[in-house]
Amino acid sequence: MREESERPLEISSEQTVREHVFHEITRSICPQCRRVVDAQVLVRDGAVVLRKRCPDHGWHEGLVSSDAEWHLDSLRYNKPGAIPYDFSTAVQEGCPRDCGLCPEHQQHTCIGVIEITSRCNLGCPTCFADSGMQHPDGSYDLTLSQVGAILDRLVETEGHPEVVQISGGEPTMHPQLLDILAMARERPISHVMLNTNGLRLASDPDLARELARYRPLIYLQFDGLRASTHEALRGRDLSEIKAQALERLAEAGLYTILVPTVVQGINDDEIGDILRHGLAHPTVVGVSYQPATFAGRCIGSQDPLDRVTLPDVLHALEEQTAGLFQVSDFFPVPCPHPSCSACTYAFIDGDQVTPIPRILNVDDYLDFVSNRSTPDLSAELEPVVEALWSMAAAMGSDETTDDLVCATCGLEVPTSLDPSHLKEHFFAIQVHGFMDEHTFDVKRAMKCCVHQLLPDGRAIPLCAYNNLGYREEVRKMLGSEQLLQPKSAEVMP
Numbered sequence: 224m225r226e227e228s229e230r231p232l233e234i235s236s237e238q239t240v241r242e243h244v245f246h247e248i249t250r251s252i253c254p255q256c257r258r259v260v261d262a263q264v265l266v267r268d269g270a271v272v273l274r275k276r277c278p279d280h281g282w283h284e285g286l287v288s289s290d291a292e293w294h295l296d297s298l299r300y301n302k303p304g305a306i307p308y309d310f311s312t313a314v315q316e317g318c319p320r321d322c323g324l325c326p327e328h329q330q331h332t333c334i335g336v337i338e339i340t341s342r343c344n345l346g347c348p349t350c351f352a353d354s355g356m357q358h359p360d361g362s363y364d365l366t367l368s369q370v371g372a373i374l375d376r377l378v379e380t381e382g383h384p385e386v387v388q389i390s391g392g393e394p395t396m397h398p399q400l401l402d403i404l405a406m407a408r409e410r411p412i413s414h415v416m417l418n419t420n421g422l423r424l425a426s427d428p429d430l431a432r433e434l435a436r437y438r439p440l441i442y443l444q445f446d447g448l449r450a451s452t453h454e455a456l457r458g459r460d461l462s463e464i465k466a467q468a469l470e471r472l473a474e475a476g477l478y479t480i481l482v483p484t485v486v487q488g489i490n491d492d493e494i495g496d497i498l499r500h501g502l503a504h505p506t507v508v509g510v511s512y513q514p515a516t517f518a519g520r521c522i523g524s525q526d527p528l529d530r531v532t533l534p535d536v537l538h539a540l541e542e543q544t545a546g547l548f549q550v551s552d553f554f555p556v557p558c559p560h561p562s563c564s565a566c567t568y569a570f571i572d573g574d575q576v577t578p579i580p581r582i583l584n585v586d587d588y589l590d591f592v593s594n595r596s597t598p599d600l601s602a603e604l605e606p607v608v609e610a611l612w613s614m615a616a617a618m619g620s621d622e623t624t625d626d627l628v629c630a631t632c633g634l635e636v637p638t639s640l641d642p643s644h645l646k647e648h649f650f651a652i653q654v655h656g657f658m659d660e661h662t663f664d665v666k667r668a669m670k671c672c673v674h675q676l677l678p679d680g681r682a683i684p685l686c687a688y689n690n691l692g693y694r695e696e697v698r699k700m701l702g703s704e705q706l707l708q709p710k711s712a713e714v715m716p
């Protein structure tokens with residue numbers, strides 16, 4: 224002991240300093256065998272890296288965030304989760320092997336995703352659902368009774384669920400899509416969203432009108448304006464098809480969010496152009512950027528340390544729009560883990576674009592960790608800002624429009640504004656940084672509020688579903704028409 228205490232405090236000339244700052248320890252998975260392993264979160268060269276070691280496959284590193292400052296600051300925006308009315312699995316093996324939701328899960332379902340089919344009319348080179356190509360486990364369409372069971376279970380666990388997102392595969396391939404939308408609308412679910420690649424909207428002149436009866440918010444795959452972008456990500460030039468789909472959606476009065484998958488070196492230089500395209504189109508009320516992950520099929524650099532991350536999109540928006548939107552206009556979304564997503568809103572009047580955080584101090588309302596005692600927060604605005612910076616906010620809905628009107632009350636809204644087109648004067652920009660096997664972090668999965676809903680009653684955090692083998696397990700069973708049996712009653716303690 225004495226010897227130890229007498230050692231000089233200085234680092235001896237032979238010792239070297241690590242090239243990173245150790246931030247914290249978490250758990251992740253081995254990208255080769257998916258064993259759950261300890262992982263270190265390190266800050267290195269201004270970026271955040273996840274480093275882990277599998278006893279069988281050695282060390283692996285993945286880039287989590289290219290901007291350590293954004294990432295570390297985002298941790299202030301972490302609000303307490305809501306507890307669902309029921310859980311569907313028990314705690315047995317420990318997170319993330321008990322999905323779910325198991326009683327350890329830290330957030331309820333903001334968005335319940337139902338993949339109603341595994342089929343697709345495209346076979347994109349990049350697809351985390353691995354859809355649209357011959358699959359060894361076959362393909363499936365959920366039956367109406369399976370969808371009904373999913374929706375009923377969601378109502379049981381949530382009471383009044385916020386959002387159901389109908390997805391796939393390509394959901395417009397499902398022969399009973401309209402019945403499924405009607406079933407969702409018959410239940411006390413606030414918002415229904417529909418993901419689509421737009422092919423059927425473009426080719427079927429009646430589809431948008433038929434969909435409009437159920438008022439879904441459309442999430443339209445939209446990766447860019449260049450033919451080469453479509454060819455790289457989707458296998459062929461879809462520019463005309465996307466334009467046609469947007470026309471049909473506009474004619475039917477359906478509000479649309481453009482959803483670009485962003486791949487380094489393919490379309491990361493189109494981030495600003497996509498936004499401008501959306502701002503100029505009357506039916507588009509937002510853009511939701513998704514940096515590509517290495518789950519399912521993927522293209523581009525497969526180097527997990529060299530990729531587009533959430534803050535890259537924010538910086539690109541600032542650079543490529545000449546400051547129309549700045550990084551400082553964005554705030555993390557606090558209902559999931561705050562590293563998962565960021566968003567902002569703007570008021571649009573002709574060429575005038577006013578990001579809402581420039582007229583309202585959003586930070587005061589969203590800094591849940593250090594700011595809760597701020598004395599002069601407006602009691603009226605607090606729930607409004609929380610509802611807007613939520614995964615469940617639905618552009619084009621009456622509720623979100625009311626919140627946006629409230630949030631912009633400091634703005635002089637021109638009296639000439641036509642109230643029947645008010646919804647088209649607001650615009651959302653979201654960035655959702657999904658995880659893959661390189662970046663998978665258990666603490667983010669535990670706070671996830673975007674859940675894959677299954678016919679057996681389970682709700683599985685989407686990043687866990689895509690990376691831990693749940694997707695493969697479910698596809699195998701549904702593809703071979705095996706029933707997924709409800710688990711809730713028998714496994715709960």
Ligand code: SF4
Nearest residue numbers: 318321322323325328
């Ligand atoms: S991610 Fe959530 S539901 Fe899944 S095992 Fe962990 S705590 Fe349970």
Ligand code: SF4
Nearest residue numbers: 343347350355392420
């Ligand atoms: S990314 Fe979408 S459109 Fe492309 S194959 Fe997958 S499900 Fe189909």
Ligand code: SF4
Nearest residue numbers: 559563657671685686
């Ligand atoms: S789906 Fe993934 S990135 Fe999105 S909130 Fe859930 S854990 Fe986070």
